[in-house]
Structures are given as structure tokens and as C-alpha cells.
Amino acid sequence: MKRFAAVFWSLLFLSVPVLGVATFIVGPAYDIWLPRDVSEHGAAVDGLFYFILALTGVVFIATEMVLFWFIWKYDESKSNGPGRYVHGSHTLEVVWTIIPAAVLLFLAIYQMNTWADVKMRRPNMTPTVEVVGRQFEWRLRYPGRDGMLGTPDDLHLVNDLHLPIDEDILIQLKSMDVLHSFFLPNVRIKQDAVPGMKIPVWFKAREEGVFDIVCAELCGWGHYKMKGRVTFEPREAFDRWLEQKYAEQEATQPSVSDVALASGALPQTNQFANNEP
Amino acid sequence: MSTVEPTSPVVQESSQTSVAPSHGHAVSTAGRLSTFLSTYVFSKDHKVIGLQFLFSTLLWFLVGGLLALAVRWQVAWPWSDVPVLGKLFAQQGGQMAPEFYTMLFTMHATVMIFLVIIPILAGAFGNFLIPLMIGADDMAFPTLNMLSYWFMWPAFFAFGASFFVEGGAASSGWTSYPTLATNVNSSPGSGWGQTLWLVGLTFVGVSSMLGSVNYMTTIILMRAPGMTMFRLPMTIWAMFITAVLQAFALPVLTAAGFMQLADRTIGTGFFSPEGNIVNNAMAGAGGGQPLLWQHLFWFYSHPAVYIMILPAMGMVSDILTTFARKPLFGYRPMVYSVAGIAGLGFIVWGHHMFMSGMNPALGVTFMVSTMMIALPSAVKTFNWLGTIWGGRIQLTTSMLFALSFVSMFIIGGLSGIFMAATPVDIFIHDTYFIVAHFHYVLFAGTAMGVWAAIYFWFPKMFGRTMNEFWGKVHFFLTFVFLNGTFFTMHILGAVGFPRRLADAYHYETFHHLQPLNAFMTYCAIGMVATQIIFAVNFFWSMFYGPVAGRNPWNANTLEWTAPSPPGHGNFDYQPVVYRGPYEYSVPGIEGDHLMQTDPPNRAAAAAAAAAH
Numbered sequence: 001m002k003r004f005a006a007v008f009w010s011l012l013f014l015s016v017p018v019l020g021v022a023t024f025i026v027g028p029a030y031d032i033w034l035p036r037d038v039s040e041h042g043a044a045v046d047g048l049f050y051f052i053l054a055l056t057g058v059v060f061i062a063t064e065m066v067l068f069w070f071i072w073k074y075d076e077s078k079s080n081g082p083g084r085y086v087h088g089s090h091t092l093e094v095v096w097t098i099i100p101a102a103v104l105l106f107l108a109i110y111q112m113n114t115w116a117d118v119k120m121r122r123p124n125m126t127p128t129v130e131v132v133g134r135q136f137e138w139r140l141r142y143p144g145r146d147g148m149l150g151t152p153d154d155l156h157l158v159n160d161l162h163l164p165i166d167e168d169i170l171i172q173l174k175s176m177d178v179l180h181s182f183f184l185p186n187v188r189i190k191q192d193a194v195p196g197m198k199i200p201v202w203f204k205a206r207e208e209g210v211f212d213i214v215c216a217e218l219c220g221w222g223h224y225k226m227k228g229r230v231t232f233e234p235r236e237a238f239d240r241w242l243e244q245k246y247a248e249q250e251a252t253q254p255s256v257s258d259v260a261l262a263s264g265a266l267p268q269t270n271q272f273a274n275n276e277p
Numbered sequence: 278m279s280t281v282e283p284t285s286p287v288v289q290e291s292s293q294t295s296v297a298p299s300h301g302h303a304v305s306t307a308g309r310l311s312t313f314l315s316t317y318v319f320s321k322d323h324k325v326i327g328l329q330f331l332f333s334t335l336l337w338f339l340v341g342g343l344l345a346l347a348v349r350w351q352v353a354w355p356w357s358d359v360p361v362l363g364k365l366f367a368q369q370g371g372q373m374a375p376e377f378y379t380m381l382f383t384m385h386a387t388v389m390i391f392l393v394i395i396p397i398l399a400g401a402f403g404n405f406l407i408p409l410m411i412g413a414d415d416m417a418f419p420t421l422n423m424l425s426y427w428f429m430w431p432a433f434f435a436f437g438a439s440f441f442v443e444g445g446a447a448s449s450g451w452t453s454y455p456t457l458a459t460n461v462n463s464s465p466g467s468g469w470g471q472t473l474w475l476v477g478l479t480f481v482g483v484s485s486m487l488g489s490v491n492y493m494t495t496i497i498l499m500r501a502p503g504m505t506m507f508r509l510p511m512t513i514w515a516m517f518i519t520a521v522l523q524a525f526a527l528p529v530l531t532a533a534g535f536m537q538l539a540d541r542t543i544g545t546g547f548f549s550p551e552g553n554i555v556n557n558a559m560a561g562a563g564g565g566q567p568l569l570w571q572h573l574f575w576f577y578s579h580p581a582v583y584i585m586i587l588p589a590m591g592m593v594s595d596i597l598t599t600f601a602r603k604p605l606f607g608y609r610p611m612v613y614s615v616a617g618i619a620g621l622g623f624i625v626w627g628h629h630m631f632m633s634g635m636n637p638a639l640g641v642t643f644m645v646s647t648m649m650i651a652l653p654s655a656v657k658t659f660n661w662l663g664t665i666w667g668g669r670i671q672l673t674t675s676m677l678f679a680l681s682f683v684s685m686f687i688i689g690g691l692s693g694i695f696m697a698a699t700p701v702d703i704f705i706h707d708t709y710f711i712v713a714h715f716h717y718v719l720f721a722g723t724a725m726g727v728w729a730a731i732y733f734w735f736p737k738m739f740g741r742t743m744n745e746f747w748g749k750v751h752f753f754l755t756f757v758f759l760n761g762t763f764f765t766m767h768i769l770g771a772v773g774f775p776r777r778l779a780d781a782y783h784y785e786t787f788h789h790l791q792p793l794n795a796f797m798t799y800c801a802i803g804m805v806a807t808q809i810i811f812a813v814n815f816f817w818s819m820f821y822g823p824v825a826g827r828n829p830w831n832a833n834t835l836e837w838t839a840p841s842p843p844g845h846g847n848f849d850y851q852p853v854v855y856r857g858p859y860e861y862s863v864p865g866i867e868g869d870h871l872m873q874t875d876p877p878n879r880a881a882a883a884a885a886a887a888a889h
Contacts, residue, residue, distance in 0.1 A: 010605040012756065016684055021762060027768035032793060034704075034771055035786050045700045052698055056691040063687050066662055071680065074601070082869055083862035084667035088607035090661070096659045097610075101652050107698065108648040112462055112641060114700040119637035135463070135556060152508035177555040178457040179567060181707060185786050188704050189680050194567050196550025212784045216632075216775045217709040219449045220457060220464040221376035224778040232350045266507060 006075035010068055017064035019059070038211070039206040042188040042197055052255065055103070118189075122200050127172040128163065131201075133180030133193040136222035142242065155246050159228040164238040165208060171201040179219035184230060190205045205232040243266050264265040301889035307374035319420035319427075322845055326426050326739060327405030333429065334397040337388055343806045344385035350696040351378045353791070353798035376465045378779040379448040380440075383466070386451035387436065387474065391481045394723055396429060398588040399523070402730055403516045409836035409843065410850040411512050412501025417494040425487035428480050435477030439470045446866075447474035450777065454576060455548035455567045459540040461494070462558040475538045482531045485523050492520035503854035507612070508873065511605065511684065511833050516614050518619045522580045522587075526623070533570060540565070554641050571633055575626035580627045583622045585719055590657060590686075590727030593679045595858070597661060600676035601668030602869055606858040607660040614653035614660075621650040631699050632706045640699055650780055654690045658683065664833055669862065673830075674748030681723055681756055689717030692767065705796055707777075710770025716763045728752075728811075730755040735818065735823030743818040747810055750799030754807040761800030765793060765881065783785045791863025833872045834858045 011271035027033055037046060074080065130141040130149050139156050144153030149172065163169050173182055182201065183190045186209075191201045213228030233241070284814075320326060350359055351373050358371040365774035404422065416422045441444035448466025449458040457463045458471055496509075496517045509517075520564055539545040544562055548570045598605045605611060627635060628641030648728045670676065692714040696702050705711065729752075736742045774787050781787045828837035839848050850876050860871040 006670075006672060009677060013680065014686055014755070015618050016688075016760070019760070023623075023764055023768060027771070031789060032768050032772055035773060046702055048698055049695070049704070052695055052701060055693055060687060060691055063658065063662065064684060067665075067680065067684055067687075068317065070662065070665045070668075070859045071670060071672075073666045074665060074670050078672055080669065082864070083601060083603040085862050085864055086667065087859075088610070088663070089669065092657070092659075092663065093607050093610045097652065097656055098481045101649075104648045104651055104694075105767060108645045108693070111644070111698050113702050115641065115644070118700060118703060119500045119640070153722065161347070177553065178460070178463050179454050183707075183773070183775065185704070188630050190703050190706055192633045195553050196566065199567075199634050212786045214773075214775055214786070217459065218379070218454070220449070220776045221374075221379055223379070224375060224780050227784060247748070254415045 002143045003075075004078040006077050009195075010072040010075070013071055014065070014068040015067075019062065020064075024053075024057075028093045030116040036187060037188060038205050038207040038209060039187040039189070040206055041114070041118050044117070045188045048111055048114060052107070055107075064236065093102050118203075123168045123170055123202055125168060125170050127200075128169045129161065130174065131161070131182060131193070133173075133175040133215070133219070135177055135181070136215070136226040138226070138228040139176075140180075144246065155242070155249055157245060159213070160211060161228055161230040162238055162241050163205060163230060163232055164235045165205045165232045167235070168204055169202060170174075171275075172202050173199045178219045180215050180226065183214040183216035184211065185214060187213040187230075188240070190216055201249045208232050279350055288619075294609060302600050305593060317363075321415075321423045323404050323408050323416045323419070324421060324738075324843065324847075327401050327403075327424050328431075329426050331394050331402075331738075333426075333433070334401060335495075337392040337433075338397075339389040339640075339808070341393055342808065344381055346386060346801060346805055346875075347373070347386055348378070348381045349798040349801045351381070354794040355782065360580045367445075368443045373779075375779040376448060377883055379450075379464070379777070380445045381670045382439070382777060383450050384446050385438070385448065390451060390581075390585070391478065392433070392436065394585045395481070395485065396726055398585065398723070399424065399485065399492070399516070400429075400520060402512075402588060402727075402734075403488065403519075405734070406512055406836065407495055407516055408499070409737070409847055410510055410834050411496060411499060411504055412854065413499035414833045414846045414848065416491050417499055420630050421487045421491050425484045425529065428484040428487065429467075431478035432477040433471040433737065434483070435473045436495060437482065439473035439477070439747050442469040442473065442568035444468040444470055445469040452578070453537065453570075453851055454574075455537065455540070455565075456550075456553055456555060457577065459537055460550050460553070460555040460558070461541060472538065472541060473484060475534050475541075478534050479531060482527050482534070486527055486531075489527070491521040492516055493524065496520075501852045502852050504835075504873075505854075507609070508857045509856055511594035511608075511611060511615075512588070512590070512591040512822055513695065515587040515615055519584050519587050520616050520624065522584055522619050525554060526577045526580040526584075529573055531872060533573035533577075536573075537570065541779055554823045559859075565693070565754055567833055568630070568633060568635060571630050573630045573877075576623075576628045579626035579629065580619075580622045582718070583618055583716075586723055588617065589682065589723040589730075592730040593663070593726045594664070594684045595728050595832075596675055596679040596833065597664050597683075598859050598861060599733075599830050600673055600679070601665045602671070602861045603666075603668040604861055605660070606663030606666070607656075607710055608857065608859065613659050614656045617648060617653040617800070621646060621653070624709055625650055628697060628702075631702045644697060649696070650695060651690065651697070658687060673732070674743070675729045675732035677749065677752045678725050678732065681752070682729060682881045685717055685721030685725060685759075688764070689714060689722050692717060704773060705770050707775055708770040708772075709766040709774045712776050713770055715768030716766070721759050721763060727757075728755075731815075732837075733830070735815075735822075736829045737836055737839075737841050737843070737860040739819045739822075740825060741818055741820075741822030744814050744821055747792070747814045751807060751810045751814065754810070755804060757806035758800045758807060762797050762804060765797050769793060769797075828872075829853065831868075831870055833860055833870055835873055838872065838874050 016275040034046060082254055117180050127149060132139040140161055142155040143149045144155055146153060172194045173191055175195045180193040181190055182193055187203050210229055210231045213230050215223060215226035356372050357371055418510060444465035446466060447470045448464055461468050496513060535548040539548050546562035546565040548565045548567055549563050554562060594605055625643060625647045625802055628647040679787055695705060696711060734749055759879050774790055782791055825841050825842055835852050838852055854873045855877050856873055860870050863871050
């Protein structure tokens with residue numbers, strides 16, 4: 001009876017590595033896994049993810065198996081006699097300190113280049129678009145014909161981001177009110193938007209398509225619905241879209257004098273420009 | 278070693294108490310009331326204070342668990358009618374409003390961290406065990422100790438009352454990031470709820486600080502004769518280093534809390550930039566930095582992560598040796614790795630801020646230190662495995678929980694490496710991957726360690742043992758359900774499923790994840806329901822469990838030489854310590870272990886007998 005109990009409990013501990021590995025096999029089979037990556041740097045990020053997964057997977061399986069085996073083998077019902085009177089082993093301590101230390105140090109150095117590519121080596125160019133988080137929408141501002149942000153001919157849009165593929169994109173990320181986080185799951189990009197800061201975000205998209213923009217930093221009650229869409233398209237299509245949007249804005253935007261006559265107030269579209277820090 | 282006077286202060290004190298009834302029938306109801314109050318309510322006895330902490334935190338554990346279920350309900354079936362609680366939101370037709378959901382997960386984390394994990398480890402077990410395990414009759418400062426418990430009550434009231442103020446309780450996450458938290462107009466919970474949250478946090482901080490000063494002093498000054506620092510059980514080492522961490526990290530959080538309070542109430546601008554407009558309302562003075570709060574907050578809250586795990590590691594080390602009947606493998610490396618975790622713990626806080634807009638070059642230094650802090654954790658894990666290797670393992674309920682602590686901590690430790698790798702963190706930051714990680718460390722780790730400790734020290738606390746059969750049922754169901762709930766979060770995080778979203782299924786990337794979330798919620802419900810078994814076992818055993826002797830587990834440490842439960846003043850004789858705490862399976866002696874108090878002549882006599 002006691003042996004039966006020991007077998008039962010050790011098998012329960014064996015189920016941890018078995019079901020753990022199974023989860024990581026069954027999940028991807030049901031598409032519960034890394035979403036499609038359309039960016040240039042994403043392969044490096046995912047590669048590092050898989051590398052760490054393999055590394056930690058081996059350690060996970062090995063240590064959990066050892067734990068299972070010790071419970072199985074050294075349970076008192078097996079009556080192996082008294083426990084070993086051992087207080088430790090200097091050699092073992094040195095071995096299992098130095099090996100993990102070397103692996104961790106390697107991992108630390110190995111990843112630096114990818115991090116630098118994504119967050120430190122900013123391309124030398126003017127911003128493609130400015131993205132401003134605001135409860136609970138993404139406000140977008142493209143430089144108009146003059147190619148400069150902050151001039152009267154800027155194009156203002158909300159949540160509908162279009163970007164050209166196969167070229168460097170530089171986004172200037174800001175927030176009007178609280179923290180937000182600009183998360184493009186399919187581009188492996190995430191960056192908090194911080195009130196009072198202009199933070200550059202850059203990447204290069206490789207494939208066409210329409211993808212989610214998710215807010216990944218709690219920004220209030222409507223955090224869950226702060227959703228945008230990003231459309232990656234070839235340069236010509238992007239230019240056409242930009243022209244069309246620009247024409248729409250010019251057509252619907254009343255001139256300052258019209259509105260001032262009608263209501264005595266400044267038009268809404270200018271409010272944002274006035275908030276420039 | 279000097280000889281010890283047989284008449285310890287303990288004996289004198291108990292003789293005084295026995296004289297007390299000679300005042301006779303003059304004891305009025307008021308007198309009896311004041312005796313009752315000073316014995317059970319405003320007690321200065323470390324054991325009573327420890328139990329007060331234990332009962333309070335277990336009660337809040339229930340509250341936190343129910344909050345978690347409500348969170349899980351919304352994640353699995355967004356906007357569906359909430360069972361039982363639905364009547365509370367009649368104005369929303371029985372559904373949960375998104376602002377209510379943000380409040381739920383904020384308060385779930387707040388309750389679990391500040392009212393459960395930190396006080397149950399340091400407050401309950403720290404208080405109960407420190408004097409008993411070092412051979413002292415009480416804490417160094419009994420009055421401070423009493424105050425450390427009673428300062429929790431204003432916090433209980435502040436957090437509890439915040440649910441009922443206009444706008445509800447705090448809802449800017451347990452991290453309270455400005456400007457969401459500093460600007461009263463930014464969300465419904467950023468009004469009175471957030472102010473009360475800051476008040477509650479301050480009181481919790483005061484309580485922790487009073488405790489930490491007391492623990493350090495007691496451990497340094499009040500050890501029994503012969504109890505050198507390197508004869509201390511791992512539990513005490515962990516409590517000591519935890520107290521040091523608290524003493525150095527907590528003032529920063531307290532100061533930051535007051536700064537945020539000032540931003541909210543008297544219009545300062547520590548954390549708000551100039552011209553900040555939230556919800557069309559102007560923020561305070563401006564000129565501040567939202568990132569400043571994150572630095573100050575994590576300067577405390579990262580060491581706090583270790584405050585929330587180190588004592589559990591210590592207790593598990595003691596339980597593993599007792600039931601493996603083996604000396605702890607590598608006692609000194611274990612002590613050094615706890616110290617190493619604590620030291621490194623002060624220079625890794627920036628890993629919470631890789632995506633925050635902090636200088637990415639600074640992120641690299643935090644990445645390296647974070648990678649290195651995995652090392653002492655790895656050393657500890659290997660030593661635990663070394664401890665049970667070649668043992669004679671007794672699979673009691675307590676041992677099963679302790680073994681599962683090791684098993685689960687491996688998962689929590691390894692998943693941390695993913696977040697420490699900055700490029701991977703870009704993708705998994707603020708997703709369910711991190712939720713999986715910290716639940717593996719804090720629930721599957723610490724909470725399992727706490728259960729191991731409750732089953733282990735219950736006989737010392739109440740003089741009776743808990744029911745083993747129902748204890749094992751409790752263990753089995755908790756273990757299965759917790760893995761069902763939390764392991765699946767890893768693959769959810771791999772999809773990038775963000776945390777803190779009331780409904781993520783309208784995103785194309787996440788719309789197919791609802792069935793998995795429903796499965797996790799079923800497991801979470803099972804996990805909370807399982808705790809009914811624990812609660813019944815706990816209270817039933819308190820009154821009807823089999824009576825335990827002084828040392829039901831044949832353990833070595835000093836608390837097992839005291840009566841169960843120990844009276845006021847703990848020991849009926851002055852314990853004198855002759856050796857370290859892990860002398861199990863000692864060859865050539867009668868029985869298989871030498872307690873710390875067993876005089877050396879016993880060991881010598883046994884050795885001599887064996888030689889003949």
C-alpha cells in the first residue's frame with residue numbers, strides 16, 4: 001500500500017514534464033503559438049525564443065525527471081536502509097555554479113545584437129508617421145506634402161495605419177494622456193507610449209497584409225478596445241492611399257474662417273496641434 | 278560553552294502567572310475582558326501575533342481567490358451574465374462593466390501581494406517561527422511586534438472600503454503607473470479608490486517595517502547559547518535576509534507613495550509631464566516624469582518579489598531535509614545563494630521596464646544582471662535535488678507540497694529567462710507569458726510552500742496534526758488544477774495574448790483563444806473549490822485532530838523541543854545548541870537523527886557503543 005502510494009505520487013511528478021512538453025506540442029497544432037511574423041527583425045527575435053525554449057526545455061525535462069526518479073527510488077517503502085549522511089559536495093557545487101553561469105553569460109551576450117538592432121540602432125531618417133496614444137484610440141499623423149511633421153498640411157487619421165513594405169519605417173511614438181503600449185504582434189514590436197516623451201520605433205515589414213495594433217499597457221477602462229489596424233502594402237499602393245486620404249481630408253475640412261463665422265470656435269482638428277508640448 | 282542557569286526568565290514568568298488567580302473573586306468582568314484582550318487581541322506574544330497574521334491572511338487569501346475567479350470569468354466568457362455576483366451589477370444587466378474588470382484584477386493582485394503573500398510569510402511564519410527556531414522566549418520588541426499586526430488593520434479597512442467608494446476601488450493595476458493613477462479623471466477607479474489604495478499601501482509598509490526591524494534584531498541578538506549564525510536553519514536565514522531586503526527597499530516605496538499622494542491631492546507634479554491632459558481634463562502642475570514612478574516602484578517591488586519567495590524557500594529546505602531524513606545538501610552554498618539573490622535583487626528592477634521608454638542601453642545592463650540572478654536560484658534547485666538524493670523519503674502531505682514547490686519553482690525560474698532576454702521580452706512583455714511566470718513563482722511556488730509549512734508546523738501551532746488523507750486530496754487537486762490553470766498560460770502568451778484586457782477576442786490575432794481560456798477558468802474554479810477541503814481540514818483538526826507530541830516529525834530544530842503548543846515564553850528549559858539543524862541519518866546512533874539540543878555526550882556514547 002505504501003509502495004503503491006509512492007508510485008502514484010512519483011508518477012504525478014512525472015506528469016509535469018510529460019504534460020508540459022505535450023502542451024508545447026498540442027498548442028502549436030491548434031494554432032496557439034507565435035503569430036505570423038512579417039517583419040525583418042522578427043526572425044532574430046523568434047530564433048532567440050526558440051533557442052531559449054530548447055535550452056530551458058532540456059533543463060526542465062532533466063530536472064523534473066531527476067525529481068521524479070528520486071521520489072520513485074528513494075521513497076522509504078523501497079527500504080534502501082538509512083539515508084546517506086552527506087552534507088554536500090564541493091566539486092558538484094562548483095560544477096553546477098560554473099556551467100549555468102557560463103550558459104547564462106553566453107545568453108546575455110548572444111542577444112545583445114538583436115536588442116541593439118530593434119531598440120538602439122535607429123535609422124537616420126525623418127519619421128514616416130507619428131503615432132499618438134489617447135484614451136482609447138491611436139491617433140496617426142503623416143507629414144503632408146512638405147515631408148515635415150507639425151506643419152498645417154499634416155494628414156490626421158485614427159486607428160487606420162498604412163505603411164509601405166520593404167523599406168525602413170520610423171514611427172515617432174507619443175501619448176497624450178496616460179501610458180499606452182504600441183504592440184504589433186505580427187511585427188514583433190512593442191513600445192510603451194509615455195506622456196511627455198517622444199520615443200522612436202523602427203522596423204521593416206516584408207509582407208503585405210492587414211494586422212492588429214494592440215494596446216499592451218493598461219490605459220483605463222477602455223483599454224481592451226484600443227484597437228488599431230496596420231496595413232502593409234507596396235510603395236505605389238501606399239502612395240495612392242496617402243493621396244486619397246489627403247484629398248478626403250482637404251475636402252471635408254472646412255476652412256478656419258467658415259467655422260469661426262458659424263460657431264465662434266476654433267475647429268476641432270486644430271486642437272491637437274495646440275497640445276504640442 | 279557556558280553552563281546555563283536552570284531558572285530561566287521563562288520559569289519565573291510562568292510562576293508569576295500561576296500566582297495571578299490569588300487575587301481571587303475580585304476579578305470583575307472588566308478584568309476578565311482586559312485579560313482576554315491582552316491575551317488574544319492586543320497580545321505581545323509572538324505566537325499569538327503569528328496566528329493573528331495567519332488567520333487574517335488566510336481570510337484575505339479567500340477574498341483574493343474569489344476576485345481571481347471573477348477575473349477569470351470575464352476572460353473566459355466576456356460580457357456574459359456573471360453567476361451569483363451578477364445581482365450586484367443590476368445596472369449593467371448582470372454583466373461586468375470593463376471598469377469593474379480593471380478594478381478586479383488590480384485588487385486581486387493588491388490583495389494577494391500586500392495582504393496575503395508578504396504578511397503570511399514574514400508576518401505569520403516569521404513571527405511564529407523566529408523566536409522558536411533560534412531558542413528565544415519572544416521577539417526583541419514585543420510591543421513593536423504587536424503594532425506590526427495592528428497596523429495591518431487600517432490597511433484592511435482602506436483596501437476593503439475602497440470597493441464601496443464612488444468609482445470603486447483602485448483600477449490602474451497593482452503597479453499604479455502614472456499618469457493613469459495620478460490623474461483623478463483618467464478612470465473611474467482613479468478617484469477615491471486610488472487614494473485609499475495609497476493609504477493602505479503605506480500602512481502595509483509600516484507594518485512590514487516594524488516587523489523587519491524586529492526580525493533582524495531578534496535574530497542577531499537573541500539566539501540561544503551555541504546557536505551560531507551558521508547553525509541557523511534555512512528558514513531563519515531566509516527570514517533574516519528577507520528582513521534586510523525589506524528594511525532597505527521599503528522606504529523607497531513609502532516615499533514614492535507619498536509623492537503620488539501629493540500629486541493626486543495637493544497638485545504637485547512629480548509624475549506628470551507638463552501639459553498632460555487626460556480625459557479632457559488638465560493634470561496637475563506638470564514638469565514630472567511618469568517613468569520616475571516606475572523606477573521607484575520597482576526599486577521596492579523587485580526586491581519584494583524575493584521577499585515573497587525567499588522565506589518559502591527556507592521553509593521548504595527545512596521540510597525537505599526532515600522528510601528525506603538527510604542533511605541539507607550544501608548548507609553554506611544555500612546560505613550564500615540566498616544572500617546572492619538578495620544582493621543582485623537590488624540591481625535588476627529595470628527588467629520590468631525594458632519596454633517602458635527607459636534608455637535601451639540601460640536595459641542591457643539590467644538584462645545582464647537579471648540573467649545572473651538566475652544563477653543562485655539554479656544553485657538552490659540543484660541543492661534541493663541533492664538533498665532528496667539518497668534519502669529515505671516520507672511522502673507526507675507537507676513533503677508533497679514541498680516537493681511540488683521544487684517542481685513548480687523550476688518552471689517559474691526557467692520561464693523567467695524568456696523575459697530576461699530583452700529581444701524576446703519585446704514580444705512577450707505584458708502578455709500571459711509573464712502572468713504564467715509570476716503565478717508559477719508566487720502561487721505554484723510560494724503558496725505551495727506555505728501549505729507545506731502549514732501542514733508541517735500545524736502541530737506546533739495547535740498541538741494537533743492535520744488529517745493526512747484529506748491533506749493529500751487537497752494537495753492532489755490543487756496541484757492538478759493549478760497546472761491546468763497556469764501552464765496553459767505559457768502558450769497563450771506565445772500568441773501574444775495581452776494581460777489586463779476585458780475582452781481580447783475582437784482582435785484577429787486572439788479570436789481563437791476563447792476555448793483555451795474557458796478551460797483555464799474551469800481549472801481555476803476547481804482550484805478555489807478545492808480549498809474548501811483545506812479549510813474544513815484546518816478547522817476540524819484544530820479541535821479534533823490527533824494530539825501531537827513535541828516532535829511529531831522527528832525533526833531537529835529547536836521549536837520541536839518546546840511543548841506543542843508552546844506556552845508563554847516558549848521553552849520549559851533553556852535550549853542549548855550543539856550542532857547544525859540537519860543531522861539526519863547520522864550513522865552509529867540510536868534513532869536516526871540528532872536534535873540541535875542533543876548533548877554531545879549522547880553522540881559520543883553512541884559512537885563508542887558502535888565501536889565495541
